[in-house]
Amino acid sequence: MGEQATKTSAGDLLRVEGLRLERGGQEILRGVTLRIAPGQVYSLLGRNGSGKSTLAYALMGCAGYTPSAGRVLFDGQDITRLPITERARLGLTLAWQDPARFEGLKVRDYLSLGMQQPVRERMEEALAAVALAPLLYLGRTVDDALSGGERKRIELAAVYAMRPRLAVLDEPDSGIDVLSLDDIARLIRRMAGEGTAVLLITHRDEMASIADQAALMCQGEIVRVDDPQVVRDYFARRCQPCEAAEPVEPAGGAYERL
Amino acid sequence: MSDFEAILDAYERSGGDRHFLKSARVASLVVSGNQVLGANEVAGVHLISEELPDGVRARVIVDPGVRLETPAHLCFGVIPSEGVQRILSEFEIGAGARAEFIAHCTFPNAEHVVHRMEARIHVGPAASMTYRETHYHGESGGVEVVPKAQVTVDEGGHFATEFALTTGRVGRLDFDYVVDVAAHGVAELTTKAYGYGGDAISVKETIRLNGEGARGLAKARIAVRDRATSEVIGTTEGHAPFARGHVDCVEIVRDQATASAMPIVRVTDPQAYVTHEAAIGTVDKKELETLMARGLDEDRAVDVIIRGMLA
Numbered sequence: 001m002g003e004q005a006t007k008t009s010a011g012d013l014l015r016v017e018g019l020r021l022e023r024g025g026q027e028i029l030r031g032v033t034l035r036i037a038p039g040q041v042y043s044l045l046g047r048n049g050s051g052k053s054t055l056a057y058a059l060m061g062c063a064g065y066t067p068s069a070g071r072v073l074f075d076g077q078d079i080t081r082l083p084i085t086e087r088a089r090l091g092l093t094l095a096w097q098d099p100a101r102f103e104g105l106k107v108r109d110y111l112s113l114g115m116q117q118p119v120r121e122r123m124e125e126a127l128a129a130v131a132l133a134p135l136l137y138l139g140r141t142v143d144d145a146l147s148g149g150e151r152k153r154i155e156l157a158a159v160y161a162m163r164p165r166l167a168v169l170d171e172p173d174s175g176i177d178v179l180s181l182d183d184i185a186r187l188i189r190r191m192a193g194e195g196t197a198v199l200l201i202t203h204r205d206e207m208a209s210i211a212d213q214a215a216l217m218c219q220g221e222i223v224r225v226d227d228p229q230v231v232r233d234y235f236a237r238r239c240q241p242c243e244a245a246e247p248v249e250p251a252g253g254a255y256e257r258l
Numbered sequence: 259m260s261d262f263e264a265i266l267d268a269y270e271r272s273g274g275d276r277h278f279l280k281s282a283r284v285a286s287l288v289v290s291g292n293q294v295l296g297a298n299e300v301a302g303v304h305l306i307s308e309e310l311p312d313g314v315r316a317r318v319i320v321d322p323g324v325r326l327e328t329p330a331h332l333c334f335g336v337i338p339s340e341g342v343q344r345i346l347s348e349f350e351i352g353a354g355a356r357a358e359f360i361a362h363c364t365f366p367n368a369e370h371v372v373h374r375m376e377a378r379i380h381v382g383p384a385a386s387m388t389y390r391e392t393h394y395h396g397e398s399g400g401v402e403v404v405p406k407a408q409v410t411v412d413e414g415g416h417f418a419t420e421f422a423l424t425t426g427r428v429g430r431l432d433f434d435y436v437v438d439v440a441a442h443g444v445a446e447l448t449t450k451a452y453g454y455g456g457d458a459i460s461v462k463e464t465i466r467l468n469g470e471g472a473r474g475l476a477k478a479r480i481a482v483r484d485r486a487t488s489e490v491i492g493t494t495e496g497h498a499p500f501a502r503g504h505v506d507c508v509e510i511v512r513d514q515a516t517a518s519a520m521p522i523v524r525v526t527d528p529q530a531y532v533t534h535e536a537a538i539g540t541v542d543k544k545e546l547e548t549l550m551a552r553g554l555d556e557d558r559a560v561d562v563i564i565r566g567m568l569a
Contacts, residue, residue, distance in 0.1 A: 062547050084550040093551045100544040103508075104569035105562065113562065114552030141566075162552060 012073070013038045013197050014059075014092075014166055019070035021058055028054045030220035031070065036166065036199060041192045043200045043211035043228060045235050047242055051220040052201045053097060056170045059199075060094040061087050074166070088114075091165030095172060097201075099155035101143045107154055108138040114162035126161035129190060130154070131183045149176045156187060166197045173204050185210045205232045205240075261337070265290045268364040269333045272394030272425065278331040278360075285330035289314045291341055303330060303357070313344030313374070318359075322352030322382065329358040329388075339369040339400075346376050349389075353382040353412075361391040368429070369400040377407040381415040381443075389419040395426030399455050402430045409435065411443040413469060418446040424568045428457035428486070435462070441469030441498070448477045450568045453486035453515070464493040467501035467530065474503040481564040482515035493522040496530025505534035510541055510564055 014036040021029040028051050036042045046052045057065040059072060061084045071080040079087055093114065102110065111126060112118035124134035130153035140146065142154060152172065159167050172184050181204075188198050188210060200211060208214045214231035216224040218239070224231060265288060266276040278284045279296060285303040288296035294307045294314055302324030306317040320326065336343050351357055365371045381387045395401045403423065411417045417439075423431060428451055437445040447463045459482065465474035476492040488511075494503035505521040521534035541563050549559035 060547070060551055063543065084547055085553060085555050088551050088553040093553075096544065096548060100542065100548045102545060102563065103567045105566035109562075109566075113549060113554060158552065 011037050013040075013075055014199070015073040016059070017071050017073070019055070019058060019067050019072065021054060021065060021067045023054070023064070028220050029058065029067070032217075032220070032222055034215060034222055034225070036197050038165065039192050039195050039197055040213065041188055041198045041200060041211045043202060043208040043214040043231070044217055045202060045205060045208050045214060045231055046217035047203055047239055050217045052203075052217055053170055055217070056094055056168050056199075056201055059168055060084055060092065088164075092168070093159055093162055093164040093166075094168045095155045095159045095170060097170040097174060098148075099151045101151070102141070103143050105142050106138070107140050107142055110142050110154065111158050111161045114158055116163075122161055126157040127154075129160055129187050130157045131180075132157065149180065152176060153180075153183075156184065160187060160191060163194065164196055166199065167191060168199045168201070170201045171203065172200070173202055173207050181207065205235045208232045208235070261290050261293065262288065262295045264337050265295060265333060265335045265364070268335050268337060268366045268394070269362050271366060272362045272364040273392055274331070274333065274360075274362040279333060284328050285326070286332070287316060287318075287330075288333045289316075289343075289345070290335055290337060291343055300326075302326075302355075310344065310346070312342045313346065315346040317348045317350070319350045320352055320355045320357045320385075322354055324352065324355045324357070326355075326357040329360045332359060332361040333364070334361065334373070335364040336371045336373065337367060339367045340371065342372045342374075344374045344376070347378070349377065349379040349387065351379075351381045351385040351387045351415075354384045355382065356386040358388040359390070361389065362394065363391065363403075364394040365401050366394065366396050368396055369398050371400060372402045373404070375405040375407070377405075379407055379409040379417070381409070381411045381417045383412040384414040385412070386416040387418075389417075391419070391421045393423040393425070395423070395429060397427055399427035399429045399457060401427070402432075403428075404432045405434070407435045409437040409445070411437060411439045411445055413440045414442045415440070416444045418444075420448040420450070422450045422568070424450055424452040424565075427455055428453040428459055430457070431459045431461070433461045433463075436464040436466070437474070438466045438468055439472040439474055442471045443469060444472070445474040446477070447475070448479070450479045451481075451488070452564060452568055453480070453482045453488060454484045455486065456484070457482070457486040459486070459488040461488075461490045462493075463491070464495075465503060466495045466497065467503050467532075468497050469501070470498045471500045472498060473501070476503075476505045478507045478509075478519075479567050480508075480517065481510040481512075481568065482517055483512035484515060485513070486515045488515070488517040490518070490536075491520045491522065492534070492536075493524070494532050494534070495524040495526070496532045497526050499527055499529035501527065501530040501532070503530075503532040505532075505536070507536040508567065509538040510567065511538060512540060512560065
């Protein structure tokens with residue numbers, strides 16, 4: 001793959017070291033460092049604009065999100081400059097906060113794309129895991145005919161069906177009802193139980209409590225890593241309302257056409 | 259192998275099911291070059307055909323009030339690598355009748371083949387006609403396809419057509435449909451094509467909403483890559499009160515391909531309402547990166563997105 005593998009300390013699946021990233025002349029990530037172990041649920045809490053989504057895109061290797069400094073190690077391999085596809089083939093994937101719409105693409109085809117051996121049972125299991133009836137959804141298309149909440153669940157089902165080693169979930173809990181939070185929490189624990197590590201990006205402090213470890217992100221930096229309850233309490237006390245200055249992430253959609 | 263079996267093989271490669279063409283209970287017409295190899299009528303459906311030096315003249319009549327339970331199947335093809343096939347067709351859908359036609363046009367070995375379809379279609383009062391045409395071409399790009407139709411939809415009638423040329427090279431496509439819609443009638447035109455190599459695609463869809471409450475949708479989904487070109491002109495005209503129309507064109511462009519879209523809306527009645535949308539661009543970045551994050555390489559991801567759009 002043309003990248004030099006660098007071994008990290010034993011036990012880390014993901015290791016991010018001093019990651020810096022600029023967009024539009026503004027530094028969005030200011031030396032992010034974090035470590036995630038295999039099968040661990042790691043919650044990254046932070047207010048809107050703190051740089052969480054930018055970190056997710058940088059980890060996945062999305063265009064326009066190349067770090068200016070620092071590195072990303074996945075199972076010991078430096079993947080900082082690897083293209084998305086190669087990262088995915090190593091077992092890293094991302095569930096977008098606002099999932100893409102795919103005109104004409106059936107849910108069953110969408111689910112099967114990331115599966116090594118597409119089998120209907122796994123697709124049905126994945127849909128059931130996000131509380132969607134397989135018979136009703138497998139034949140539908142992943143487009144505007146689905147509500148935002150349905151697309152979000154299908155995105156999570158696709159990630160679950162893929163059985164990645166690390167799933168970065170960018171605010172899977174935003175824009176959905178409170179009842180659905182339980183479904184998502186169950187899914188995340190289920191993924192961890194099957195060996196998938198999860199980086200759960202959220203700004204809902206109640207979601208942090210399902211994690212094994214939590215971190216707080218503020219103005220492009222990880223400012224605290226601790227027990228989820230401690231981070232949750234800190235976030236509720238110090239970040240709602242925010243005691244810091246203006247957010248560093250530019251307002252508006254971070255995505256544009258290539 | 260007989261000509262009939264050869265065309266059936268080609269028909270199946272284009273997605274058809276040969277059993278429909280052999281069933282006595284399904285209306286069907288099989289044309290290879292300028293030969294009518296098979297024609298099957300069912301109650302209320304009449305197929306009158308005549309061989310011409312360079313093609314076939316076919317008249318299809320559905321009697322008033324007839325409801326066709328199973329779609330009629332039409333198969334047009336040219337098996338040799340060279341040839342001209344001209345289909346002069348006339349469809350007459352009687353008042354209150356309901357009929358669906360599935361047409362497969364297959365030119366698997368084409369190097370220099372011209373296929374011209376000149377159709378006159380009349381959908382009677384409160385009648386409904388659906389016409390789906392799927393093409394299967396080889397990889398040489400040596401096909402010239404010229405489908406032209408003049409369609410008249412009477413009061414309360416419904417006409418829907420879907421033209422798909424997404425398997426094999428397009429070659430040259432010059433699609434031109436014009437539909438006149440009377441009061442409370444509906445017309446829906448959908449054209450899908452995927453061009454590559456040096457393919458050239460031209461699509462003209464025109465809907466004239468002439469009667470009160472008439473409705474129309476002219477929709478095109480085109481993808482081009484390599485050096486292929488595409489030009490889409492979607493026109494919807496509102497000439498009567500409460501006529502409602504929409505033009506919807508999406509084109510995806512890759513490599514050195516070029517595309518243009520001209521949605522034209524024309525309204526002569528102040529109570530008519532016609533809208534349009536057109537988008538040309540490359541594949542959406544988020545769609546592409548989502549599929550790549552599932553492990554697909556970029557080319558495969560683009561193909562999945564385009565195939566979905568053209569599905």
